[in-house]
Amino acid sequence: MKVGVLALQGAFREHIVALEALGVGAVAVRLPEQLDGCSGLIIPGGESTAIGKLMDTYGFYGPISARHAEGMAIWGTCAGAILLASTVLDALPGQRTLELMDITVRRNAYGRQAASFEAELDVAGIEDGPFTGVFIRAPWIESVGEGVEVIARQGDRIAAARQGDLMATTFHPELTGDVRIHRLFVERFAGVARA
Numbered sequence: 001m002k003v004g005v006l007a008l009q010g011a012f013r014e015h016i017v018a019l020e021a022l023g024v025g026a027v028a029v030r031l032p033e034q035l036d037g038c039s040g041l042i043i044p045g046g047e048s049t050a051i052g053k054l055m056d057t058y059g060f061y062g063p064i065s066a067r068h069a070e071g072m073a074i075w076g077t078c079a080g081a082i083l084l085a086s087t088v089l090d091a092l093p094g095q096r097t098l099e100l101m102d103i104t105v106r107r108n109a110y111g112r113q114a115a116s117f118e119a120e121l122d123v124a125g126i127e128d129g130p131f132t133g134v135f136i137r138a139p140w141i142e143s144v145g146e147g148v149e150v151i152a153r154q155g156d157r158i159a160a161a162r163q164g165d166l167m168a169t170t171f172h173p174e175l176t177g178d179v180r181i182h183r184l185f186v187e188r189f190a191g192v193a194r195a
């Protein structure tokens with residue numbers, strides 16, 4: 001099994017390290033052709049406007065949606081969650097996303113004072129205790145559509161959600177050394193890929 005990590009900008013190396021720790025073949029995806037044969041794709045955290053522009057430049061929007069329609073699972077972390085969202089609040093004018101997941105996400109939602117923090121989270125499907133959520137200028141998920149399951153909250157805000165084989169986390173599991181959410185993605189979503 002191969003899982004791609006979109007490697008245009010942001011924290012993609014840490015995701016590759018986490019996947020390799022699980023013994024999963026990880027591909028740093030820099031060109032759309034590299035999506036072929038990937039049963040899952042991780043869109044990392046970073047800067048959603050920068051990643052989105054590079055996705056445009058390299059022609060990723062169509063191929064990612066097409067591969068997803070064929071069964072490629074997708075997990076977006078932080079900026080990656082923004083890029084999956086159908087609606088983005090406080091977006092930059094003209095900011096484009098994949099619009100694959102029925103969630104409304106607010107960019108930089110925690111404001112300046114709480115811009116970066118850690119919080120212990122209970123994540124549905126994750127056993128053996130709470131997961132340390134690292135939030136860095138994070139968005140929150142303001143609301144979710146009908147087919148979307150909320151899988152973690154931070155206070156009264158939604159921090160993670162899942163819709164079929166799409167998952168969004170507003171925090172950065174790849175920065176903790178704790179690979180439980182990577183394992184969940186690989187085994188539960190990408191592992192049953194139809195591709």
Ligand code: GLN
Pocket residue numbers: 044045046047048049077078079080082107108136137138139
């Ligand atoms: N604030 C960033 C954005 O809007 C996301 C930050 C992150 O990915 N850590 O894209």
